Amino acid sequence: MLRSTLVTRLADSVIDPLAALLSPILPRSRHPGRRALMALAQMPACGIAVDEALARSILAARWREALLLARARARTARPLPSIIDSTVHIRGAQVLEDCLATGRPLVFATPHYGACVLGCLALARSLQGRRRFALLYQRDPRNAGLRSLFLRADASATLLSGTAGIVRAVQTLGEGGTVATMPDVFDDITDTVAIPLFGRWLRVACGTAYLAARSQALIVPGFVRTERGPGVCVELARPIDACECASSDLRQTIFALTRRLFAEFESGLRHAPEHWLYWERLPRVSTPLGSPITADEFDVTADIAMRCRAFPGLLRRVPELRDLVGTGAP
Amino acid sequence: MNAAETVRQVAAEHLKIAAARLEAANTLREAGIDSLAAIDLIVAIERRLDISFRERDLESLRSFDDLAAAVERLLAEQRAGS
Numbered sequence: 001m002l003r004s005t006l007v008t009r010l011a012d013s014v015i016d017p018l019a020a021l022l023s024p025i026l027p028r029s030r031h032p033g034r035r036a037l038m039a040l041a042q043m044p045a046c047g048i049a050v051d052e053a054l055a056r057s058i059l060a061a062r063w064r065e066a067l068l069l070a071r072a073r074a075r076t077a078r079p080l081p082s083i084i085d086s087t088v089h090i091r092g093a094q095v096l097e098d099c100l101a102t103g104r105p106l107v108f109a110t111p112h113y114g115a116c117v118l119g120c121l122a123l124a125r126s127l128q129g130r131r132r133f134a135l136l137y138q139r140d141p142r143n144a145g146l147r148s149l150f151l152r153a154d155a156s157a158t159l160l161s162g163t164a165g166i167v168r169a170v171q172t173l174g175e176g177g178t179v180a181t182m183p184d185v186f187d188d189i190t191d192t193v194a195i196p197l198f199g200r201w202l203r204v205a206c207g208t209a210y211l212a213a214r215s216q217a218l219i220v221p222g223f224v225r226t227e228r229g230p231g232v233c234v235e236l237a238r239p240i241d242a243c244e245c246a247s248s249d250l251r252q253t254i255f256a257l258t259r260r261l262f263a264e265f266e267s268g269l270r271h272a273p274e275h276w277l278y279w280e281r282l283p284r285v286s287t288p289l290g291s292p293i294t295a296d297e298f299d300v301t302a303d304i305a306m307r308c309r310a311f312p313g314l315l316r317r318v319p320e321l322r323d324l325v326g327t328g329a330p
Numbered sequence: 331m332n333a334a335e336t337v338r339q340v341a342a343e344h345l346k347i348a349a350a351r352l353e354a355a356n357t358l359r360e361a362g363i364d365s366l367a368a369i370d371l372i373v374a375i376e377r378r379l380d381i382s383f384r385e386r387d388l389e390s391l392r393s394f395d396d397l398a399a400a401v402e403r404l405l406a407e408q409r410a411g412s
Binding site for chain 1: 387
């Protein structure tokens with residue numbers, strides 16, 4: 001037990017110097033930081049400083065996450081509950097206690113960081129005996145072994161996926177439980193809303209907001225970051241109250257909630273960009289917002305002329321438009 | 331009332347969709363039911379009939395007939411078990 005702890009600490013202590021040494025020479029295929037930097041360079045309005053330090057810290061973060069996950073998955077002499085309890089700490093635990101005190105259902109929403117499963121294990125353990133805990137996840141070969149991790153961590157949790165998973169999540173929240181979700185999925189999603197993120201339009205899944213809207217839950221944004229030591233910090237942000245965004249139109253409520261949640265995510269990602277796994281995907285799944293047009297700049301006549309050129313049938317149907325757009329119209 | 335009628339009735343009540351539109355529609359999409367409204371519908375059916383859909387029941391859910399077939403299957407299992 002002591003040996004495995006020492007090996008992990010020793011490995012952790014060399015991660016940063018090794019990343020500094022190897023970062024400049026590793027090929028892109030083996031360097032997630034370099035690939036993220038390439039993606040960020042395609043999104044200049046993003047506002048994230050693209051430099052060697054970021055590449056290096058992304059590389060170190062991926063290695064540290066891999067080390068911690070390998071330790072959690074390994075069947076060492078040290079039991080997993082003790083590893084989780086000694087490695088993961090919740091910053092902003094009072095936020096969680098305050099939310100629990102309201103008696104409202106909770107949706108814990110976290111972006112895809114490499115160690116977020118460890119954060120969910122810790123959260124499930126901390127809610128043990130107080131709240132039902134369910135994890136809504138995408139069934140994916142990368143998530144194989146999740147059930148076994150929760151069992152070994154002695155963390156009581158229901159693992160949910162697919163349509164049936166969302167139905168059970170509605171039920172769990174309806175009974176005052178907690179559901180953990182990772183809303184930043186961009187592939188294989190059908191029901192989406194477009195929201196601004198890092199100066200770009202992005203379609204995101206609206207399941208998290210739907211669950212919160214339907215159950216009048218509090219959404220607790222959380223960030224599961226690895227630290228030197230090695231350790232994991234689950235940082236909880238101020239909760240988003242689904243009731244504050246409620247409107248008579250469910251779609252509008254979902255948009256407002258999703259917008260607020262991703263604004264919170266953007267703030268967390270700006271603070272520590274090295275932990276997010278999806279920088280590489282962002283340019284592919286989003287488009288620049290463009291500069292907004294102010295009312296002063298908007299030229300109605302020019303806009304109608306442009307539409308007339310785009311749809312010649314308009315002039316046939318409404319001949320008066322010829323006078324409005326002048327001879328410049330088609 | 332059979333399962334197909336029950337499914338359409340719950341859809342009419344909970345999703346406020348006109349009966350004529352539901353009658354004419356084969357697929358949920360044709361009735362204007364997107365994936366979120368489908369979840370609402372499934373939850374409402376579960377509550378009404380005291381049943382619990384399994385993952386495989388909902389995997390290839392496209393039409394009212396699919397939904398009615400799943401409901402019938404679950405009710406038959408319930409009867410066999412009681």
